Amino acid sequence: MSSDASPDPFAEPIAFGQRMQILRTRRGMSRGVLAGLLGRSPSWVKQVEGGRLQMPKLPMVLRIAEALRARDLSELTGDQSRAIHLFTGPGHARLPHVRNAINEFPLTTRREAPSPVHLRERLVRAWSARHSAPNHRDVIGALLPDLIRDAQLAVLQADTAWERRAAQGLLAEAYSLSQFFIAYQPDTSLLWRVVERGMVAAQESEDPHTIGVSAWLATQAHRDSGHAHFDAADAVNLETIRYLEPLLSDAGNDVLAISGALQFEAGYTAARRGDTGTAWRYWDTARALAKRLPADYYHPVTSFSRAVMGAHAVTIAVELHAGAESVRQAAAADTATIPSRPRRARHRIEEARGYQLDGQPEAALATLDKAYEAAPETIRYNGYARRIVLEEADSKSPSQRRRASQLAVKIGVLAA
Structure with missing residues (x-):
């Protein structure tokens, strides 16, 4: 190993401050940015990392873990005796079944693929179940394996260019549903496999709405990976906004909605950076698009609608660490x-x-x-x-x- 390689934060003995510095560096975050997220000074961060201040009490340790997107508290404390997961939730019982369906390809399957109409109806029911069920991972985790396999089979058996594009759109949507199930579970590589396959299938479909949905999900995956990936989140997000803009003058509700959802995501990322003006500017643009939608419209994937803009305002205020404004927006x-x-x-x-x-x-x-x-x-x-x-x-x-x-x-x- 080269002498300048960053140490493993699980190697012993490493003090709390050293672990904090390693994770901050790996996330591409400066001391000033971390200090701002914690409401402390860069000097305080430097003193903790240098060991001149002892490990903070639990509330501050948890805030540091949140800011650095630590998967488990032990990444900071070094205590491996009991796992306390933070941004990685528990593995769902159906995760192995969904993983198997994603990893397999039906190259030798002899049965006939379901019709596009049948697949579309199943996807509509699956999205509806996701929104209405309290234990939505249970529900969509049971539906996903067959949906993924059937959508893959539909692409494989498509005879014409039009049929193939339509099948790719359905497969991209199955991958989108999969991302909601896999997110925050302990299989990051599977999540990124789904994100990338969904983007490819969406582009192959040549459908603007499908492309917008896959970009919306890819933006979230990049941003949730930490501060160092915010530029990647913006790259896919803003490029897709530019792609959709010429279509908006006579776009249908779904394209308007996904455009609005992408505008909000750009504001969300700006808020995570602490850029107040940019965050609220994107929120205003998203709200203007929401006002063009019918009062009872609700996007089946992103939940974008007139009704959700108040909730989005709360998110922007919270990410800007504006407590009083967050409460005002919540009210x-x-x-x-x-x-x-x-x-x-x-x-x-x-x-x-x-x-x-x-x-x-x-x-x-x-x-x-x-x-x-x-x-x-x-x-x-x-x-x-x-x-x-x-x-x-x-x-x-x-x-x-x-x-x-x-x-x-x-x-x-x-x-x-």
Whole structure:
């Protein structure tokens, strides 16, 4: 190994500060950026990394883990005795079955592929089930293996160029549904395999809406990989916005909606960078596109609609670490009009982050309880929710500790 290779943060003995520096460097993050995310000074970060300050208390350790997108708390603490997953949720029981379907190719399968109409109906039902089921990973995890295999078979058996493009569009949509299932599970390579295959299938389909959906999901995958990947998120996102712009004057609702969803994602990434003006500018553009949609329209993949713009405003404010603004936007948002259970749960989690930023931990925990009621699997796999619960389980308030501990057991962070 070369002398300038970065050490393994699991190799012993490495102090907390050294682990923190290694993870920060690997994420491509400067001390100044990390300090801003933590509400501390660059000098404080330098002192912790250099060992001149001891390991912080649990609430700050959890905030550092969140900022650095640590998969497991042990990446920072070095304590391997008990895994506490943060941004990687538990592996779902159906993950191996979905993985097998993605990895296999039906090159020797003799049966006839289902018709495009039949596949389309199954995909519509699958998206509907995802939005309506509280345990949506259970539902779509059961549907995905056959959907993926049948869509692959449809591409393989297509006779004409038109049929092949249509089949590629259906396959791209099956991969999109797969990404929702695989996200935040312990198989990063599988996630990226699905992202890349979905992008290729979407481009082969030559359908603007399908291309937009695959780019929307690829943007999220890049951004969730950490600060060093924000430029990659913007590259695919903004290029797709430019591709769709000439079509918007007479576009249908689905193309308008995916364009609006991509505009919001650009604002989301800007907010993660701390660029307030750019973040809200993209949100304004997304809202203008939402206003062109019918009042009752709801995009089946992204949830983009008029109704969701209030929830998007909460997300922008939270990512900018504006606690009071987050609470104000949450009060203005009408969550009752969001029909998707997972999306409602995600909004509740963002609302809880806002309450915690504003110094209202009891309201944050109460809001996380509402997220659990809406969709238990959403909160179970959400790193922000897990961080808040763990932090409040260490609270000085007995009532907050009790409530947080009960929620921690329900979402699987702590054993009963």
